[in-house]
Amino acid sequence: MHEKCGVVGIALQDRDAARPLYYSLYALQHRGQESAGIVTHDGFQQHSHVEMGLVGDVFDPDDLASLNGSNGIGHVRYPTAGSVDSCCAQPFSVSFKSGSLGLSHNGNLVNADEIRDELANLGHAFTSDGDTEVIAHDLARNLLEADLVRAVKRTMSRIHGSYALTISHDDTVMGVRDPEGNRPLCIGKLDDGYVLTSESAAIDTLDGELIRDVRPGELVVLHDDGTGFDSYQLVEQENTAHCFFEHVYFARPDSTIDDNLVYEVRRELGRKLWDESGVDSDVVLPVPDSGRAFASGYAEAAQESGVDIEFAEGLMKNRYVGRTFIMPTQDERERAVRLKLNPIKSTIKGKTVTIIDDSIVRGTTSTQLIELLKDAGAEEVHVRIGAPAIISPCYMGIDMATRDELIAADRSIEEIRDEIQADSLSYLSVEAIAQSLDKGQDELCLGCVTGEYPYDIEGEETDREVDRPVIGDQTMEADD
Numbered sequence: 001m002h003e004k005c006g007v008v009g010i011a012l013q014d015r016d017a018a019r020p021l022y023y024s025l026y027a028l029q030h031r032g033q034e035s036a037g038i039v040t041h042d043g044f045q046q047h048s049h050v051e052m053g054l055v056g057d058v059f060d061p062d063d064l065a066s067l068n069g070s071n072g073i074g075h076v077r078y079p080t081a082g083s084v085d086s087c088c089a090q091p092f093s094v095s096f097k098s099g100s101l102g103l104s105h106n107g108n109l110v111n112a113d114e115i116r117d118e119l120a121n122l123g124h125a126f127t128s129d130g131d132t133e134v135i136a137h138d139l140a141r142n143l144l145e146a147d148l149v150r151a152v153k154r155t156m157s158r159i160h161g162s163y164a165l166t167i168s169h170d171d172t173v174m175g176v177r178d179p180e181g182n183r184p185l186c187i188g189k190l191d192d193g194y195v196l197t198s199e200s201a202a203i204d205t206l207d208g209e210l211i212r213d214v215r216p217g218e219l220v221v222l223h224d225d226g227t228g229f230d231s232y233q234l235v236e237q238e239n240t241a242h243c244f245f246e247h248v249y250f251a252r253p254d255s256t257i258d259d260n261l262v263y264e265v266r267r268e269l270g271r272k273l274w275d276e277s278g279v280d281s282d283v284v285l286p287v288p289d290s291g292r293a294f295a296s297g298y299a300e301a302a303q304e305s306g307v308d309i310e311f312a313e314g315l316m317k318n319r320y321v322g323r324t325f326i327m328p329t330q331d332e333r334e335r336a337v338r339l340k341l342n343p344i345k346s347t348i349k350g351k352t353v354t355i356i357d358d359s360i361v362r363g364t365t366s367t368q369l370i371e372l373l374k375d376a377g378a379e380e381v382h383v384r385i386g387a388p389a390i391i392s393p394c395y396m397g398i399d400m401a402t403r404d405e406l407i408a409a410d411r412s413i414e415e416i417r418d419e420i421q422a423d424s425l426s427y428l429s430v431e432a433i434a435q436s437l438d439k440g441q442d443e444l445c446l447g448c449v450t451g452e453y454p455y456d457i458e459g460e461e462t463d464r465e466v467d468r469p470v471i472g473d474q475t476m477e478a479d480d
């Protein structure tokens, strides 16, 4: 399961933005490892450097020196399998009649094909099958007829799905969050400018200060001279649909998203996991890395309730192993867990063990992990998951799995327990997720765990009234 992208935008007073953008992308590297890019503008022209690879490999000092200008945007991307292609690397940049445009997108539109068809019929030529290019073309077209704010509003009224965008229009940098606020975006202040970014950890990296989250449906325009920003609430929506998996798994523990520090939320989820389904065992082990905060909250709550469970690091992670699906055979893929994780036998042998993980997607890793622990001498292995069971795919920009591949899509918890050979298995409830985030369920996206989505997705149920825009003639509305 992978987050697909991280975005950033920066406007500074009188120094080049390339290096702060580069450091921000380093801080966001966990959100995408396939490509990285920066687009800057020096007041006269746009400069761009986008390549496949990790941030540290994509840019050398000469590349950064060539990215002139005190304003710009950046992007890291993890495309889904099959579209690992430089044509989809971002920021997407284009020059058109009213100037230059750069776009960095985190999320996924569910009506991109309809808009692409309409624009293609009007003569727009597309170079990729990505939805970011669709947004760029739509915005470029609207900018021919309207000022910046009206053009963005017009594009927002046409696109349906999740998006956190940083956009550069010549040397103006702005950020937009979709009306449901599905993917994160926040504003930070630097000594000599402002930054928009997916996660506040990037602001910390620049020695800046988090101001606040960009509000769902809000456009934030950074002043070109780095002295401030303007806010435009372009769409008001009754309910939000924040992706709860940001706090469970995707985001860095040191980031604050929608007013909640990720680390504290994970510890609280661990505490709730103990309250809902705690099991007495000798030792509790986190599955690295995101299971760590869950497990410490779980062990703490157990100890507070008088049950003496040792919290131990029993699984060591090899940080230099890449994605498992590039291994050519099933046999090799199955052995990959041995490359990734190795047990510390003394913390496991002869003991009853509880492992805490954030999710079970296909079940393959859990099965191998339990086998690994039993081979290392564990007497019992109990599994506790800090999220509800994933029963449906994600259409909002998370590279997850198809419904056929999801182990919980058509199995009961007891059937999953049996398949992964655990002694017991429990998931966290949806209620506990909402409580830990201090939000109502109608403020969250829970699509992958309930099968009901906050967007109108063909063939799927919705959990609210959703208005999918009608895509027809591309004409400007009189009142927008």
Ligand code: SF4
Binding pocket: 182, 242, 243, 244, 245, 246, 393, 394, 395, 396, 397, 398, 445, 446, 447, 448, 449
């Ligand atoms: S479906 Fe799941 S992973 Fe996708 S946005 Fe919603 S909560 Fe997040």
